[in-house]
Amino acid sequence: MSDELQLDAFVTPGTLLKAAREARQLSEREVADRLNWMPGYTAIIERDDFQALRRPAFARGYVKAYGKLLGLDEAQLLGAFDRVTAGEETRTRQPATTRPAQLQHTGLGVVIGLLLLLLLVLAIWWWRGESDAASRAGPAAMDAGAVPPGAGANSAEGER
Numbered sequence: 496m497s498d499e500l501q502l503d504a505f506v507t508p509g510t511l512l513k514a515a516r517e518a519r520q521l522s523e524r525e526v527a528d529r530l531n532w533m534p535g536y537t538a539i540i541e542r543d544d545f546q547a548l549r550r551p552a553f554a555r556g557y558v559k560a561y562g563k564l565l566g567l568d569e570a571q572l573l574g575a576f577d578r579v580t581a582g583e584e585t586r587t588r589q590p591a592t593t594r595p596a597q598l599q600h601t602g603l604g605v606v607i608g609l610l611l612l613l614l615l616v617l618a619i620w621w622w623r624g625e626s627d628a629a630s631r632a633g634p635a636a637m638d639a640g641a642v643p644p645g646a647g648a649n650s651a652e653g654e655r
Contacts, residue, residue, distance in 0.1 A: 508558045508576040509543040515565040516541075530560055537561075543579055554580070 516526060516537075523537040530536075539547045540561060545554035555576060562572040 506575050507543045507579050508562075508572055509541040511567060511572055511575060512558070512561050512565065513541040515562075515567055519565060526561065526564065529564060530557075532557070545580065 516523075523541075524534060526532075526537045527534050533549075536548065536557065539545075540554070540557055545551050548554055548557070555573065558572060558576050559569060562569055
């Protein structure tokens, strides 16, 4: 009895699934086709290499669907999956590094952008003010030094 408990502790979902698949004489490709998986998923799951999946977070669902297809006991299969993945989580979990919030990274860019926008608005305002002053000064300057029509340089010579 203690031998059976020790064997159960080392059973992985991949070995259970592979044994059941081979007992039903199904190929890896047939299983992948029936479950609408990518062709290599069957082998990946049978190796218990869940990180190699495109979506490792869905590994539990993949194992459950594979077990259901083969008619395996879901509780035993998912229990083995949880034991295997619990060991992986402790090995792969890295200490959390504190990074500044994204807002802090963009704060300087926002301030610089607003300053540039303010500078642009001021430059346009100044330019428009200069052109308005020139247009206002233009007619006044012409009025002050303007020669009446018909009193040009030719007409001045004619009076002499």
